[in-house]
Amino acid sequence: MAKLIGPETVLAIEGLHKAFDGLPALRNISLALGRREVLVVLGPSGCGKSTLLRCINGLERIQSGKITLNGTLLSGEGTDWRKVRQRVGMVFQSYELFPHMTALENILLGPLKVQKRRRAEALADAAALLDRVGLLEKKNAFPRQLSGGQKQRVAIVRALIMNPEIMLFDEITAALDPEMVREVLDVMLGLAKSGMTMVIVTHEMQFARAVADRIIFMDSGEIVEDNTPEAFFTSPQTERARKFLNIFAFEA
Numbered sequence: 001m002a003k004l005i006g007p008e009t010v011l012a013i014e015g016l017h018k019a020f021d022g023l024p025a026l027r028n029i030s031l032a033l034g035r036r037e038v039l040v041v042l043g044p045s046g047c048g049k050s051t052l053l054r055c056i057n058g059l060e061r062i063q064s065g066k067i068t069l070n071g072t073l074l075s076g077e078g079t080d081w082r083k084v085r086q087r088v089g090m091v092f093q094s095y096e097l098f099p100h101m102t103a104l105e106n107i108l109l110g111p112l113k114v115q116k117r118r119r120a121e122a123l124a125d126a127a128a129l130l131d132r133v134g135l136l137e138k139k140n141a142f143p144r145q146l147s148g149g150q151k152q153r154v155a156i157v158r159a160l161i162m163n164p165e166i167m168l169f170d171e172i173t174a175a176l177d178p179e180m181v182r183e184v185l186d187v188m189l190g191l192a193k194s195g196m197t198m199v200i201v202t203h204e205m206q207f208a209r210a211v212a213d214r215i216i217f218m219d220s221g222e223i224v225e226d227n228t229p230e231a232f233f234t235s236p237q238t239e240r241a242r243k244f245l246n247i248f249a250f251e252a
């Protein structure tokens with residue numbers, strides 16, 4: 001567990017505050033994530049999970065606090081968020097694929113247009129990644145020809161091809177039909193095993209327990225618990241966490 005900020009710390013957040021029109025959405029958030037660590041963020045709707053992820057790649061302005069990515073201070077003046085977003089992969093619940101472009105074209109956009117990589121090299125990377133998520137034969141399909149689970153796997157590949165230092169996942173299976181959830185969770189499990197540093201927001205409790213090195217439980221914009229998955233799921237420290245877990249208790 002990376003409590004200390006050291007050379008192996010990929011992401012460090014200290015005293016982060018974020019408000020929308022004076023209404024606090026994140027209060028005094030501090031956490032540090034080490035290389036290859038998987039952090040799962042749990043909490044009820046509206047507790048600030050998405051806002052936290054969005055602050056990490058500059059989709060939200062923060063009021064105070066420090067965010068550091070592999071030693072680069074992101075929260076100061078003059079941060080080039082376009083550059084930062086190349087280092088932070090993010091996958092959303094809605095796939096955000098361009099409908100008029102094939103899976104492959106969607107994936108190649110970042111490496112070719114943003115990173116200016118050579119096409120042959122980017123193509124080889126795209127093929128390898130598509131193969132890894134079981135979608136190589138779908139490379140020329142348009143989003144409308146893909147299932148939700150397939151679209152989400154393409155969205156993951158589109159993020160991975162940028163070689164991010166960390167991957168953020170915001171409830172990426174929440175809109176999927178049940179039979180497609182597993183194939184997407186499996187891709188995230190594979191990524192975790194391969195050593196990717198990840199922050200995952202999910203409501204899939206069994207998956208959370210299986211994939212996490214660490215769980216944070218949030219409520220009303222605060223981190224209420226920061227624990228190992230084992231401890232969190234067997235003996236949550238707070239009444240709020242116990243109540244939250246009870247909602248999912250039928251799964252046990």
Ligand code: ADP
Binds near residue numbers: 044046048
């Ligand atoms: P979660 O992802 O945990 O459901 P969010 O991070 O989306 O929660 O939201 C946290 C709080 O911030 C909520 O009270 C929500 O209404 C508020 N909020 C989120 N985005 C905005 C926004 N763009 N403008 C105003 N309020 C927002």
Ligand code: MG
Binds near residue numbers: 049050051171
């Ligand atoms: Mg959310």
